Amino acid sequence: MIGLSIRHQITEWLRLATPALVSLLLLLISIAPWRPFDAPLGGSLVAASIFYWTIYQPEAMTPWVAALVGLASDLLGLSPFGLSMLVALIVCGSAQFWRQHLADASFFLVWLAFAATSVAVFFFSWALAALILERWPDPWPIALQSIVNVALYPVLTLLFGRLQRALFDQ
Amino acid sequence: MRQRSSAIGATSSLKVWFQRFSFVLLTIAAFGVLLIGKADTVMLSRLRIWVADSIGPVIHVVSAPVETARETASDVQSYFSLKQQVEVLLRENQALKDWEQQARNLQAENESLRALLKMAPSPRVSFISAPVIADASSGFVRGVIALAGRQHGVVKGQAAMVGNGMVGRVQDVGDRVSRIMLLTDINSRLPILIERTRDQAVLAGNNSDQPDINYLPRDADVKVGDHVVTSGIGGAFPPGLPVGEVAEIVDGKTYVQPFADLGRLEFIRMVDYGLPGVLREDLGIDSLSQQFAKPRAAPVQLPKPAKPAATQPKLKPAEGSNR
Numbered sequence: 001m002i003g004l005s006i007r008h009q010i011t012e013w014l015r016l017a018t019p020a021l022v023s024l025l026l027l028l029i030s031i032a033p034w035r036p037f038d039a040p041l042g043g044s045l046v047a048a049s050i051f052y053w054t055i056y057q058p059e060a061m062t063p064w065v066a067a068l069v070g071l072a073s074d075l076l077g078l079s080p081f082g083l084s085m086l087v088a089l090i091v092c093g094s095a096q097f098w099r100q101h102l103a104d105a106s107f108f109l110v111w112l113a114f115a116a117t118s119v120a121v122f123f124f125s126w127a128l129a130a131l132i133l134e135r136w137p138d139p140w141p142i143a144l145q146s147i148v149n150v151a152l153y154p155v156l157t158l159l160f161g162r163l164q165r166a167l168f169d170q
Numbered sequence: 171m172r173q174r175s176s177a178i179g180a181t182s183s184l185k186v187w188f189q190r191f192s193f194v195l196l197t198i199a200a201f202g203v204l205l206i207g208k209a210d211t212v213m214l215s216r217l218r219i220w221v222a223d224s225i226g227p228v229i230h231v232v233s234a235p236v237e238t239a240r241e242t243a244s245d246v247q248s249y250f251s252l253k254q255q256v257e258v259l260l261r262e263n264q265a266l267k268d269w270e271q272q273a274r275n276l277q278a279e280n281e282s283l284r285a286l287l288k289m290a291p292s293p294r295v296s297f298i299s300a301p302v303i304a305d306a307s308s309g310f311v312r313g314v315i316a317l318a319g320r321q322h323g324v325v326k327g328q329a330a331m332v333g334n335g336m337v338g339r340v341q342d343v344g345d346r347v348s349r350i351m352l353l354t355d356i357n358s359r360l361p362i363l364i365e366r367t368r369d370q371a372v373l374a375g376n377n378s379d380q381p382d383i384n385y386l387p388r389d390a391d392v393k394v395g396d397h398v399v400t401s402g403i404g405g406a407f408p409p410g411l412p413v414g415e416v417a418e419i420v421d422g423k424t425y426v427q428p429f430a431d432l433g434r435l436e437f438i439r440m441v442d443y444g445l446p447g448v449l450r451e452d453l454g455i456d457s458l459s460q461q462f463a464k465p466r467a468a469p470v471q472l473p474k475p476a477k478p479a480a481t482q483p484k485l486k487p488a489e490g491s492n493r
Contacts, residue, residue: 025232028225028228028229028232028233029232029236031229031233031304031305031306031315032232032233032236032237032304032305033233033236033237033302033303033304033305033314033434033435033436034233034236034237034239034240034305034434035305035433035434039309040305040307040308040309040312040433041308042306042307042308042309042310042311043308044308062189062192063189063192063193063196064192064196067196067199067200070200071203074203074207075217075218075221076218076221076222076304076306077218077222077306077311077313077349078306078307078308078310078311079308079310079311080204080207080208080310080311081203081204081206081207081208081214082200082201082202082203082204082205082206082207083204083310085196085199085200085203086197086200086201086204089193089196089197089200093193096189125309125310128204129309129310132204132207132208133310133356133357135356137309137310137356137376137377138376138377138378140378141308141309141377141378142309142310143309144309145308145309
């Protein structure tokens with residue numbers, strides 16, 4: 001009986017940790033030395049993961065988890081230090097803001113909300129990067145990263161959906 | 171029943187309050203992190219390389235299947251064009267043999283001229299080859315992580331190269347891995363030379379695939395296709411390392427396409443030319459105190475300003491007599 005409850009606790013903990021682990025794995029995959037598109041992925045896949053899990057499993061993707069995932073991206077040197085953490089918080093905050101309307105909405109609407117968030121994130125990070133770097137960085141590579149990110153969202157959603165059904169719908 | 175529902179309401183409102191408080195707290199923390207990153211760059215680079223060092227093996231494992239997929243794809247591709255490739259290689263081999271002969275002649279000539287001039291031999295060049303395990307690039311930075319570090323002899327500031335050109339420089343070194351700042355990074359500045367015109371300038375990264383040339387003389391006659399090599403100024407790298415070629419000139423800005431395919435790096439060579447260059451300042455050694463410590467520099471430099479002063483009075487009467 002005790003063994004069962006410990007096992008139950010471990011699986012419960014694993015289920016709650018999965019969104020964070022998936023986000024970190026995506027971070028590592030996005031820095032693999034292979035560039036399928038012209039733009040580097042540069043950890044942008046993480047935004048899709050944070051957005052998805054905040055809407056569908058908010059207890060597993062809290063602002064703290066999102067901030068830590070963002071900080072991991074910062075520590076890998078993918079952006080000016082602290083920028084990814086802020087972006088992760090914006091994505092998480094935006095998803096939480098729309099959550100009540102999006103949780104049961106059609107996929108297309110969720111995708112649209114993610115695209116809108118990505119546009120906001122693009123302008124915010126471009127302006128903040130200019131402040132940190134003390135010059136205007138070329139907006140195109142940042143925009144391209146956002147476009148790739150929005151374009152890949154449906155594929156990632158498919159994977160996340162399968163994982164979610166396997167882990168959470170029991 | 172009412173008591174229970176009010177208790178649930180209180181818990182949920184507490185939950186909402188806590189979540190909002192978390193957001194505010196974390197946003198303040200993130201801005202704090204931003205400020206720390208801006209203020210203490212030395213600590214930040216140590217922290218980042220420590221993280222890269224620790225998770226280096228994990229990155230290597232994660233990127234392995236991706237690398238295998240890429241290799242398989244290129245294997246299949248090359249299998250279908252074997253005949254064509256052999257022809258191209260045969261032609262290239264012939265051209266390279268001609269170049270080899272020329273290089274041998276030039277080397278012999280160079281050696282005899284050096285002997286005539288009693289020149290000191292160039293410092294010994296050493297290489298460290300390493301696989302690239304991560305493409306740590308984004309819209310904000312351009313860099314890669316290579317699987318070779320301090321224990322393999324990598325030193326901060328070494329040139330990073332591939333077969334056909336310069337890639338960047340070693341930015342941070344950990345025990346097992348090192349971070350390379352690519353030429354295209356917004357913080358990269360490389361003293362260069364236009365090979366044909368001998369105009370000196372600085373190649374500045376801008377986070378796009380084509381860095382642009384700064385400080386080019388106004389009368390410089392640069393054309394698309396001109397080769398760009400390192401100038402050796404600053405002493406960080408030797409002159410003549412191939413960098414890229416002028417790709418386009420738009421609105422007075424000259425863009426360079428690096429010879430190396432920076433988006434698809436597999437192996438890089440860290441090259442030590444034994445030139446300390448500007449890195450002394452990077453390492454925190456006070457260059458001023460070093461200058462003062464060398465009293466020999468003063469007497470050599472003193473007569474220099476006297477020269478123009480002596481020639482000026484001579485010029486003036488000459489000008490006056492012309493009028």
